[in-house]
Amino acid sequence: MIQTPIRTVDADGIRYNPDLITPRLALFDPATPELNAQPVTQGGRNAAWFIQCDGQSAVLRHYRRGGLIAKLVKKTYWWLGAERTRSWAEYAVMLHLHNSRVPVPLPLAACWQRRVLGYQAAIITQRIEKAQPIAQYIEKIPPESVAIVVKQMHDAGVWHADLNVFNLLIDAQQQIYVIDFDRARRFDVVDSKHRQNNLLRLRRSLIKVRGEIGQQWYEQFRRAYLQLAKA
Incomplete structure (x- = not known):
């Protein structure tokens, strides 16, 4: 069963797979050259990229709001604690499903970054090739x-x-x-x-x-x- 450590430094936190990922915030920035990020064109809110992440073919996704509130606030959520961030919560669910042998992409890393009273977040998951x-x-x-x-x-x-x-x-x-x-x-x-x-x-x-x-x-x-x- 895969277990995941947590790294928190000042205003950011990363949960990650220690066998596959070296945790650093650059992994969550599609502008990072080593990621060779390519936009995902299907689904989502134009906030997902295919990337190369520490030798893994992966998908990076930034969390974006939908609905009317997105006209005012696009990517910041209220801070209610690390475990209740969108990214860490999704990571935990996916890891549980993977450990339960349900066919889902393996979660590789998830981060949050504080923004005054809120936070922004992203998640990286394994890419299912030719899917x-x-x-x-x-x-x-x-x-x-x-x-x-x-x-x-x-x-x-x-x-x-x-x-x-x-x-x-x-x-x-x-x-x-x-x-x-x-x-x-x-x-x-x-x-x-x-x-x-x-x-x-x-x-x-x-x-x-x-x-x-x-x-x-x-x-x-x-x-x-x-x-x-x-x-």
Whole structure:
């Protein structure tokens, strides 16, 4: 089981994988030349980059606000303590899922930096090579394979805050991965209400992106998920 140390110095804190990362704030700046940062064009809020991080192919993501408040404050959040920062909370959830053998990218490092009464944050996760969102490939993806992974996540006690067709990836070996655990929540047991919430969020996403094909695929996915729940 992977454990992660914490480094805090003055107004910043980094949680990291000591086997893979040497902690330093330069890793979280896409302008750092050694990262060779390339913008991620799908999903997100134009705040993610593919990078090379201490020999690892990785994804760097800065936390950005959405909704109306983003017009006033784009990337600063209220400080409520280190463990409640968006980056450290997401890192902890992903590490828990990885240790539980749920297929998610390995978290490599997460940081926060104080800004008066608030903070800004970023996270670095392993890049899943040759992986693509399931959005445009559902005709070729067995719904059962996605249902298995979503149920594994729920059985590990995690509710996803935005389960959609861009946060489910498929790689060259046809393995499904779940990504983006910002605002995810851990429970002792994920109850039926939270499970249904995730499934319906995925349904809306499928219909929005793929229309009737997405609806038909979702019905097969849902049946597979419910069948697994009965097993």
